[in-house]
Amino acid sequence: MADALKALVNIISTETNHLLLVYAAQNTEFLSLNATSGPITCSNPGPALDLDPALIRSRQLIVAAATQLIATVRPPAEFLQDAVSAMLKPAALRVIIDTNIPEVLSEEGPQGLHVNDLSVRTGVDESYLARVMRYLATRHIFRELTPNVFTHNRISTLLSKNKSVKDLKADPIGKWDNSPFTSTRTDEIFTSSVHFSAYLREPDQSLAPFNMGHNTSKKLWEWYEEQGNEWRLRRFTAAMKANGNMYPPHIFTSVFDEEALRPGDVVVDVGGNVGTVTLVLKKAFPKLRYVVQDLEKLMPAGEQYWNENDPEASNSGQVVLQAHNFFDQQPVKHAAVYFLRLILHDWPDNDAREILLNLRDAAAPSSKLVIFESLARYTCDDPSLDLSASAPFPLLANLGEAGEGFGTALDLVMLTLFNGKERTLDDFVRLGKESGWKLERMKPGILSALIFTPADSAS
Ligand SMILES: C[S@@+](CC[C@H](N)C(=O)[O-])C[C@H]1O[C@@H](n2cnc3c(N)ncnc32)[C@H](O)[C@@H]1O
Numbered sequence: 001m002a003d004a005l006k007a008l009v010n011i012i013s014t015e016t017n018h019l020l021l022v023y024a025a026q027n028t029e030f031l032s033l034n035a036t037s038g039p040i041t042c043s044n045p046g047p048a049l050d051l052d053p054a055l056i057r058s059r060q061l062i063v064a065a066a067t068q069l070i071a072t073v074r075p076p077a078e079f080l081q082d083a084v085s086a087m088l089k090p091a092a093l094r095v096i097i098d099t100n101i102p103e104v105l106s107e108e109g110p111q112g113l114h115v116n117d118l119s120v121r122t123g124v125d126e127s128y129l130a131r132v133m134r135y136l137a138t139r140h141i142f143r144e145l146t147p148n149v150f151t152h153n154r155i156s157t158l159l160s161k162n163k164s165v166k167d168l169k170a171d172p173i174g175k176w177d178n179s180p181f182t183s184t185r186t187d188e189i190f191t192s193s194v195h196f197s198a199y200l201r202e203p204d205q206s207l208a209p210f211n212m213g214h215n216t217s218k219k220l221w222e223w224y225e226e227q228g229n230e231w232r233l234r235r236f237t238a239a240m241k242a243n244g245n246m247y248p249p250h251i252f253t254s255v256f257d258e259e260a261l262r263p264g265d266v267v268v269d270v271g272g273n274v275g276t277v278t279l280v281l282k283k284a285f286p287k288l289r290y291v292v293q294d295l296e297k298l299m300p301a302g303e304q305y306w307n308e309n310d311p312e313a314s315n316s317g318q319v320v321l322q323a324h325n326f327f328d329q330q331p332v333k334h335a336a337v338y339f340l341r342l343i344l345h346d347w348p349d350n351d352a353r354e355i356l357l358n359l360r361d362a363a364a365p366s367s368k369l370v371i372f373e374s375l376a377r378y379t380c381d382d383p384s385l386d387l388s389a390s391a392p393f394p395l396l397a398n399l400g401e402a403g404e405g406f407g408t409a410l411d412l413v414m415l416t417l418f419n420g421k422e423r424t425l426d427d428f429v430r431l432g433k434e435s436g437w438k439l440e441r442m443k444p445g446i447l448s449a450l451i452f453t454p455a456d457s458a459s
Pocket residue numbers: 221240241243244270271272273274276277293294295298324325326327340341342343346
């Protein structure tokens with residue numbers, strides 16, 4: 001055990017030194033947790049080095065070792081008590097989001113605000129606020145400067161929608177633009193997850209835990225279309241945008257770099273929402289043509305997005321927004337690439353197969369199918385994966401929360417909302433086989449890229 005503890009500390013020390021050296025070599029400050037200088041947002045999370053792909057492994061190793069160190073040294077009862085109380089985090093965050101506290105504190109600046117004043121600004125009793133804020137500050141979200149005076153830290157700043165409180169109040173639907181992914185997680189996903197156990201023990205009683213949580217037989221997307229849910233749809237769309245900005249662009253561009261695409265080739269973003277990935281690709285490959293497909297109701301948001309970000313692209317027809325249900329026949333035939341980001345995990349296998357079959361029917365022998373999803377990984381060694389990426393002793397093979405925290409959480413979110421799932425490499429190969437696609441190659445990453453060719457034209 002002493003060996004394991006020492007090894008964990010050693011990993012933290014070695015990798016931290018490596019990070020500091022790289023930052024120093026580039027004259028970049030390693031921002032402290034309390035730093036709030038500069039407009040830190042989902043799309044601008046700080047210095048470029050913070051998202052540098054070359055440093056991802058170091059960061060993951062530090063987090064993997066630190067979380068394992070905590071699990072090792074903390075008394076098990078304490079550790080479990082923390083785990084079973086985890087639902088309080090989204091509950092507390094939802095109070096913060098519902099009462100516009102991130103925006104109130106942004107307006108106040110670094111001197112922060114006393115809970116008495118926060119109470120006046122939000123209408124929530126100061127003693128409630130003090131406890132919720134302290135719960136979060138204890139977990140490094142917000143900072144308590146002096147007793148009962150709270151301000152932002154580098155993490156809580158991300159909760160802000162970067163709008164004035166006055167603007168938020170004036171536009172209860174539009175207020176969710178720029179909303180980070182936290183809002184949906186702390187609301188409909190959180191509410192649905194309460195029914196998780198009942199659903200898993202008797203899955204036939206409903207489509208997904210979401211349906212039990214919201215007393216509806218509709219799928220999430222259809223439910224979003226109900227009158228009164230306009231703001232939820234707007235918020236989900238905003239979360240998708242924030243999600244889009246969360247992934248380093250090279251994840252998407254590096255795949256297309258390696259494909260021999262020619263000017264004018266057509267790339268279809270299937271279920272592309274407003275087209276955040278397409279915008280990244282269009283910047284990197286300005287000579288390709290793009291079609292962003294999603295449901296009819298997403299078209300106005302898509303038009304607004306392109307008007308704001310690249311009006312010329314949509315005016316010239318280089319980027320076309322197309323209403324299309326991916327369970328219908330694919331209207332764009334023989335595209336060079338059909339890609340889906342974070343789509344298949346929304347669907348159980350039979351639906352995922354149908355989506356891929358429709359693309360296969362439209363594909364030319366030279367077409368490629370690219371799927372961007374996080375790949376589910378075992379916590380123990382997987383003999384089918386490259387050993388060069390294996391984790392150092394004594395870390396979990398998937399680097400635990402550092403490697404798969406997001407992926408395993410997303411897996412259960414998908415289960416909660418849609419009875420969907422994150423898939424292993426084997427799952428994808430099988431799904432491809434069943435729908436006429438053969439896996440050509442796979443690029444691992446925080447989102448992996450799986451590149452398929454039509455099965456009967458592959459060598
Ligand atoms: C998880 S989001 C991913 C969006 C986008 N690919 C991205 O990564 O930003 C799933 C998307 O699928 C769309 N969608 C759901 N059902 C659909 C259907 N039957 N046909 C087309 N799009 C659909 C939703 O509107 C939503 O935009």
